[in-house]
Amino acid sequence: MSSPHGIKLAVHLVTTYFGELVSKVCECLLRKGTLSLGQVIRYTELSKQNVTNALLLLIQHNCVQAFTIQQPGGFGEEPKPLTQYMALHDNIIHHMRFPKFLAIVSDEYGQECTEIFEGLLQHGRLSLNKISDRYKDKHKVDVTSGENNSADNVIHENFNKLVQARFIERCPAHEPFLQPSEEDDAPKKRSKMGDVQTLEARALVAAAPMESIRFLVEADDKWSSGAPDDDDDKKFPLTEIVGEKRKQPEPEVFATNEKKEILWRVNFEEFIRRLRHKCCVSHVTTRLDSVVGIVLSAIFEATRRDETKVKMEKTVPLSLETIYEEAMKSEEGRSLTLERVRASLVQLGCELPTIGIDETYSIDVKKIISQAQAQEVESVVLKKYGREAYRIFRLLSERERLIDTDKISNTTFVEKKDALKILFQLWKDDFLHMERIGNDAQKVDVLLWKMNKRALWEHVLDDMYHAALNLKLRLVYELEQAKDILLVLKGVTVGDEVLKRRKQVGDKWKVLESSLMILDDAIMLFNAF
Template structure:
């Protein structure tokens, strides 16, 4: 469930990028859920053509997903109705485009960054459209090689930074509630999916489809002997096959839509956060080893959660992730691949096997032997939990003071409830102050309280046990972060509007640009914290 602060932030982002009309349509979908075109028209009081144009903009930029559902009509007839749902996470990703571009530039170079920039700026594009925009951005003195652009685009697809767009309007059949439940394996738990979750699953493509590269139709002078060695009777079949490949490639270039793969970028950003956390806590060598484990993790599917799901009468074994980001709880790699990655890094060239093994033990990696190879597994979610604790404690320190910071730090590390006197003794905080701090945190829904009555020697004494409400606390902190990001976005928008004033002096304009840059950097840092609580969750 998206909080009101999160909805307001998403609407603010859409307003800054596409204007008031589009943001009102998007806000309507965020607040009311999936709606049909007629429902949106009634809610916004816009004309049908205005709503259609707004929806086209949002779909083009991957902020809305359309899907079809059956609905009863007059006389018992069933008709198909298209509904639209807002993709909250994709909207927030628009604040992170600069981070995505920096990742691709560092990994694949400037030309790949230029191609990705076209997809981020213009939304879904065919290969031909992307090439046209890439060539149009070239300076007059520079030459643009189409083959080089095709090669760089292939790098983006191969690296999973770019993917084919999901199905545009998947059909969601009604679930048969009265039907007897199918028998499931004990490792799979029955889960009722919402209509929106079913739409995301139905629209998603397999990995083979998402990252299927466009065949290269350019003329190649190096013809293999296998192609030349054909008999006269097979010549016509061979030419027909070649023609079919050319036609298929042309269709792929002119009809298949591509978009940025946000899952991959969230994967990269989560890896960066984990490595930086380990580096600051355990040293530079530990950061190098952790990065090597993640990069050499052989099978991406080992880090996903799979469940058996029935959709449209078929059983699908699919990843349970409603949001578009890529989630990974743990990664696994063999010692040989870890060493190869470590020694391929500048800071890991001189690291010995014993040093790497010692760091793996220091990071609490579990190990097991498989096919004569030793594999190490590390739970990255524990590192993210540590990052969340730091963020929450800093917020508690700023809002409630040092005494609350010490008390909250104690309760974070305790899994069981703690009595008031014990909290006071452990933290060396006066009992009256402790009681007041605990009451304030309980009132703001950070803590749970349990009253117990102790009896002894003819006396009864009431005691209070306190425990951290982790999910509630994380939700509160995330809402605070949303609200702060909303304020920064509004301030940035206000400064941008001031920059367009004609009568501004040059000195005033420089001051406004400097203020905007400071606010934008602050927003990027604040967004890092938002991702820790929202995008990196399990």
């Protein structure tokens, strides 16, 4: 379940991009959970047509996933299929990160790939032909001339680059049907790992295309009037995953439009994975040194194809020679020696292998993320409560058991009276958990303190969502206040006062946008990583 301010931020983003009516439908799903069309109509009090259009738009932009379940029939009636809709909170929040995603694509592949990628960000889902049409319209390509074939080749090449980099993927099925099973009669269904698997989680798994076809491109559409008509040419895959057999996918595995063209969308997982790696490298560089950051970056680069899960806890084992060779590929790592790389791996927490055994190393990514999360919260405590509170909080964050007030005071060298005051303040603000134990005869209470990490992390994340929402609202306010200044056309002669105000508005906007992007890095640390 999303946090209160996380829902408010998501609703604000939907309102900004799609309008009040669509945001009303989205807010209903975010607050009440998975609903049928009839339930959404009843709760929002909107017309069926308005709700249907809003849901279709949200599905188009990957903010809602539909799925079908079997609803038990009434007395003497057959079971009926029922379509349910669930809001995808994380996907909505990802809209705030589109500039970061664009920057990654632009840095790696340049302007032409960025144009294709930008179209998918704007429209949510597009077929190959729609991507082609959009490119030709923007560049004013004459489809009756030789320019058309040249443009097709450019689009073909750049599209394949994006797929091979896993920046884009086939869309999930529109409405997967969840087969009833024996476990459905039970209150909960458990996954292989023992965790509770909700109906929504099952729906997402059912909707996702198989890994073997997720990044498979087939020439099933004519790129131009001169495209070949031979059936074999149409089925020939333009790209395929290395090591997997060529396979014709089932028609309902992935989403298609009314023309049965395959639809494509941005692969959020790949960008979150890259941003996660960037966060880890930045953290170890700051905490340890730049060489350790270079070595960790080399490990992430070497394991890019092997890491299939965004939240993988450990990297796959790599030999020292492989890590060293990858580090040497970067300009910063060319001067490194084998011994320096080995020392950096030890700094990252890797134990030296026994002599005679293959020297392989694996990095505990989850531990690095946990350290970065703790450091982020500690910085909040330091700024808000002061250095003594920071020492107390850090002590409690390193211990998992309850600690009494006297021990906290003695360990942190803070007077008991001051320590008690700080502890009560942190407890009042939900940073700490407190327990009282005492003797009724002596009427003396001993206070025990502990940091409840899970509850605290949720509280901190909600505060960050709140701050992000305030920044977004401030951006809207500043834009509204400066609307008359921003409408001044370029090339029009205006006074110095107008130019000065225009520059002030631009500078203020840049500061707010920059602050929002930095804050979003912290949000991803607690939510996406």
